[in-house]
Amino acid sequence: MPRDAAGTRQRLLVAGRRLFADNGVYATSLKAVVEQAGQRNTSALHYHFGGRDGLLTAILDVHNARIETARQSMLDAPTLTLDDLVAAVVLPQAALLHEQDGREFLSIISQLSDLFDRWEDGRTPEQAMRAFLGIKQRLPADLPDDLRHERVTRFLELVAQALGSRARQIDAGLTPTVEHDTWVDNLATMAVGALSATGRGRGRPTPPARAGSR
Incomplete structure (x- = not known):
């Protein structure tokens, strides 16, 4: 790719x-992106990314890599507990809070929670899937x-929104x-607690007895 094209991208x-x-x-117009990037029309964006979805994918790919x-270094341990696996999800993302571009990435991810239910559809990155x-x-x-699928999905939503x-x-x-390390540890602890909870149905209120019933 020519240097000027790489710079535009x-x-x-x-x-x-x-x-x-x-x-x-989805509230941002492609025209606004092009203008912010100092380009004259949307043809440059379509040339490099094909459109909004391609641009979004490219943005996510940078940080997902x-x-x-x-995450891989954390998952290559010989034995892994639930706590270890939750940490492997939470900690690499939480580290991005220290960087401007990382925080922007996290803000974008939190907007995509309606897609989290598809995490088993074969498109999830390899280490995340592990x-x-x-x-x-x-x-x-x-x-x-x-x-089980539902509980993992809600866990992903909890982490992304937080x-x-x-x-x-x-x-x-x-x-x-709350300072960073304490906050991250607390988030992981809450997630482990929610994931490992037992007693299905205990949260359902008991319906009131009908008048005259015995």
Whole structure:
């Protein structure tokens, strides 16, 4: 790729990441991305990415590659507990809170939670899938497969929303009330507790007795 073309592609990536994070993935116009990148029309964006979905995928791929590398080193341990697997999901993403572009990535991910239910469809990155399947296999033995899938999905939503919220808080110039390491440890602890909970149906209220019933 010529140097000027590579530079244009990178500027579009940066502009897309920033605007998607700040204004919303689907609320941001492609024209706004192009203008932010200093281009004259959307043809450059379509040339490099094909459209919105291609741009979004490219933005996510940059950070997913880093996360996958960090995650692999955590998953190559000889034995892995549920705590270890949750940490392998949470910690590599939480490390991105220290960087502007990482926080933008986390903010974008938190907007995509309606897609999380598809994590077993074959498109999840390899190391992420290793962690997710490992978690699924270590859930309470009496959970049927559909509830195992559901529980992992809700875990992913919990983590994404928590990280996205903290990223936006930091970028707004607000000082979090809990320091980073303690906050991350607490998030992982909450996630393990939710994943390993037993007693299906205990949260359902008992219906009131009908008048005159015995």
